[in-house]
Amino acid sequence: xxxxxxxxxxxxxxxxxxxxxxxxxxxxxxxxxxxxxxxxxxxxxxxxxxxxxxxxxxxxxxxxxxxxxxxxxxxxxxxxxxxxxxxxxxxxxxxxxxxxxxxxxxxxxxxxxxxxxxxxxxxxxxxxxxxxxxxxxxxxxxxxxxxxxxxxxxxxxxxxxxxxxxxxxxxxxxxxxxxxxxxxxxxxxxxxxxxxxxxxxxxxxxxxxxxxxxxxxxxxxxxxxxxxxxxxxxxxxxxxxxxxxxxxxxxxxxxxxxxxxxxxxxxxxxxxxxxxxxxxxxxxxxxxxxxxxxxxxxxxxxxxxxxxxxxxxxxxxxxxxxxxxxxxxxxxxxxxxxxxxxxxxxxxxxxxxxxxxxxxxxxxxxxxxxxxxxxxxxxxxxxxxxxxxxxxxxxxxxxxxxxxxxxxxxxxxxxxxx
Amino acid sequence: xxxxxxxxxxxxxxxxxxxxxxxxxxxxxxxxxxxxxxxxxxxxxxxxxxxxxxxxxxxxxxxxxxxxxxxxxxxxxxxxxxxxxxxxxxxxxxxxxxxxxx
Numbered sequence: 366x367x368x369x370x371x372x373x374x375x376x377x378x379x380x381x382x383x384x385x386x387x388x389x390x391x392x393x394x395x396x397x398x399x400x401x402x403x404x405x406x407x408x409x410x411x412x413x414x415x416x417x418x419x420x421x422x423x424x425x426x427x428x429x430x431x432x433x434x435x436x437x438x439x440x441x442x443x444x445x446x447x448x449x450x451x452x453x454x455x456x457x458x459x460x461x462x463x464x465x466x467x468x469x470x471x472x473x474x475x476x477x478x479x480x481x482x483x484x485x486x487x488x489x490x491x492x493x494x495x496x497x498x499x500x501x502x503x504x505x506x507x508x509x510x511x512x513x514x515x516x517x518x519x520x521x522x523x524x525x526x527x528x529x530x531x532x533x534x535x536x537x538x539x540x541x542x543x544x545x546x547x548x549x550x551x552x553x554x555x556x557x558x559x560x561x562x563x564x565x566x567x568x569x570x571x572x573x574x575x576x577x578x579x580x581x582x583x584x585x586x587x588x589x590x591x592x593x594x595x596x597x598x599x600x601x602x603x604x605x606x607x608x609x610x611x612x613x614x615x616x617x618x619x620x621x622x623x624x625x626x627x628x629x630x631x632x633x634x635x636x637x638x639x640x641x642x643x644x645x646x647x648x649x650x651x652x653x654x655x656x657x658x659x660x661x662x663x664x665x666x667x668x669x670x671x672x673x674x675x676x677x678x679x680x681x682x683x684x685x686x687x688x689x690x691x692x693x694x695x696x697x698x699x700x701x702x703x704x705x706x707x708x709x710x711x712x713x714x715x716x717x718x719x720x721x722x723x724x725x726x727x728x729x730x731x732x733x734x735x736x737x738x739x740x741x742x743x744x745x746x747x748x749x750x751x752x753x754x755x756x757x758x759x760x761x762x763x764x765x766x767x768x769x770x771x772x773x774x775x776x777x778x779x780x781x782x783x
Numbered sequence: 784x785x786x787x788x789x790x791x792x793x794x795x796x797x798x799x800x801x802x803x804x805x806x807x808x809x810x811x812x813x814x815x816x817x818x819x820x821x822x823x824x825x826x827x828x829x830x831x832x833x834x835x836x837x838x839x840x841x842x843x844x845x846x847x848x849x850x851x852x853x854x855x856x857x858x859x860x861x862x863x864x865x866x867x868x869x870x871x872x873x874x875x876x877x878x879x880x881x882x883x884x885x
Contacts, residue, residue: 387819394816413823420825431823438814669828672821696827703849705827747852751829755856 370473374399376682377462377472379452379620381405382414384649384671385478386433389444391679401444402470404462406451409503410436415668417506418529419698422536424510428503455624457642474682477621477632477640477647478675481614481666486524490586494593496607497586500533501614509537512607519543522595522605524583526553528697530611531566534575535699537609545603546570547581547595549612559716559730562742566699573700614666616651629653631664636688638678646682648674657690658757659709659739669694692757694750705750708732708740708757719769721746729753731769736762748775756780785876789815789833791883806881807831807868817883824868826850829857831867832884842875859884 376392378385381403389403405411413431421431439446451465461471483499485491496512498505513519519542523530526548534544548555552563567577582598586608596602616631627633627641631653638646638654649671653664673691680687695706710716713732721727729749730742737760741753752775756763762782767773773780789797789810799813810818810831822828826849835843840863846854847869854864864884870876 390814416823416825434814435812438812441814668821672819694828696822696825698825698827703825703827745849747826747849748855751853751856 370398370683372398372400374473375471376401376474376476377470378403378476378478379405379455379462380478380480380617380649380651381407381411381446381448382478382480382649382671383433383668384480384675385476386411387672387675388476388478388648388679390434390438390442391676392682393442393444395679395683395685397679397683399473401442402447402472403439403444404447404450404452404464406449407502408449410448411446412503413668414501415696417503418500418532419536421503422500422506422509422533423539452620455620455645457624457626457645460644473644475645476678476682477645477651478649478671479617479620479647479651481616481650483610484613484615485610486583486612488583488586490588491610493588494586494608495588495591497593498607498609500529500609500611509533509607509609510540513537513540513542516606518606520604520606521545521609522547522593522603522607523609523611524595525611525613526550526577526579527556527611527613528554530609531570532697532699533609533611534570535573538573538575542607544574545576545578545605547583547597547603548577548579549582551580553577553579558710558742559713559718559732561716561718562704562730562744565744569700569702614650616664618651621647621651629662633662634674636677636690637681638674638689639681646678648678654689656693656709658692663709665693667693667695692754694754702726703745703747705743705747706740707743707750707754708738710740710742713739717765717769719749719775720771722771731763731765733765738763752777752780785872785874786878787872787876788880789813789818789883790880791816792885801872804872805868806833806870806872806876807866809872810867810883815883817885818867820868822868826853826866826869829853829866830885832857832859833865833867833881834859834861834863834884835865836880836882837863839876839879842879843870857884 411433453465463469483501521542523546585596587594593605621632632647677689697704710732715733717731732740743750819830821830
């Protein structure tokens with residue numbers, strides 16, 4: 366239909382974070398000549414989310430430093446950004462959306478970039494807890510910072526030892542908080558990494574004065590006079606002036622569901638990010654999509670997925686060939702440690718650790734299922750990360766003995782099996 | 784103040800000026816295509832990769848270890864490759880021409 370798209374056509378995008386904003390700009394890049402109407406319930410100019418729990422929370426730079434695009438860029442590309450605009454319904458038959466303020470907007474193509482929200486577990490007493498926050502939005506980060514400033518004793522309890530919890534712990538430690546992390550599983554990052562990395566992060570945080578407690582399932586929170594008492598299933602209890610909850614997300618799929626779109630652990634989309642409705646696409650954290658490298662349906666919570674699906678959807682909307690087959694990548698910055706991850710390690714059978722010689726901490730974990738490389742976690746080791754991504758793309762088989770030998774230089778000629 | 788010229792893969796030329804911040808921030812501000820800056824400037828993604836005109840290479844501060852490692856196996860890497868998020872704008876960059884790598 367590419368030759369039929371005119372200036373009179375409208376693409377509506379719901380959600381203006383990494384996915385939605387990138388989709389808008391990618392549409393222009395792909396040649397969409399029509400109107401682009403971008404809606405978001407939030408009131409702030411769209412910003413990068415990853416720095417929120419890292420540099421931004423620890424007070425390095427204002428939000429202006431972390432904008433996805435300048436206000437001027439939206440104008441220049443003729444993208445109509447509607448902030449503070451909650452979409453209340455999608456009507457696929459009439460090809461229109463309605464807004465909470467009663468207005469409606471017709472579309473020719475619709476892109477759902479509705480993302481996810483922090484999951485607040487139904488722990489008894491959590492609703493009444495004092496100074497309890499999630500860590501997902503700029504508003505969350507601002508509130509946490511303000512609460513910490515006003516807190517006398519600055520005793521912070523973090524529920525959840527995943528990336529958000531650990532990054533928040535590192536940032537708040539930097540600001541002088543007394544931080545305890547309660548993790549339900551027996552190790553940190555249990556869902557996503559090998560024990561070697563869990564142990565590394567546990568030691569890292571402990572060496573910075575964070576108390577890490579695993580096997581702690583929170584069952585009750587009692588608040589009195591601005592102080593929380595948090596009780597775990599094993600009978601232990603902890604006092605906290607502030608609580609940050611980082612136990613995962615819930616997909617924002619209610620609009621899609623109400624509109625009758627196929628949902629299965631997120632909004633089900635094709636390789637071109639198309640939903641079960643022909644003119645509706647979905648991108649980013651809210652989607653369940655098939656990954657051809659790992660041969661299964663997955664839902665990813667990361668910038669890479671948001672940006673790459675945005676580009677694929679924009680191309681498809683403009684009638685261009687493009688399919689989503691990217692290798693996922695992630696990163697986390699805690700203290701002076703940079704973790705970079707490429708690929709998906711779940712279902713691994715073997716995790717090989719390669720430690721580089723020298724004083725600085727620098728190592729990588731290579732995840733395999735039989736001879737197939739699945740993922741690489743790289744600690745202060747961008748070279749291993751980039752190389753791992755290359756090997757994942759090419760599917761080359763690696764010599765595992767050489768791979769773990771720090772005396773064998775990390776480069777393709779040394780590692781690829783003849 | 785430094786005036787910097789970006790040339791994109793589809794040969795669009797964008798001239799921009801600034802006296803602070805990173806070259807990546809300047810490129811994003813001016814919507815330079817191919818400077819995606821997905822990680823927001825923390826040297827984690829290599830989506831702000833540029834090729835620096837040869838006569839400016841030695842006017843720049845040397846790349847750090849992480850940047851060098853990122854670039855070694857980046858797509859379209861050359862001896863003139865830099866990650867623009869790691870390039871702090873300075874007077875010495877005035878007149879510099881950058882080709883966007885991807």
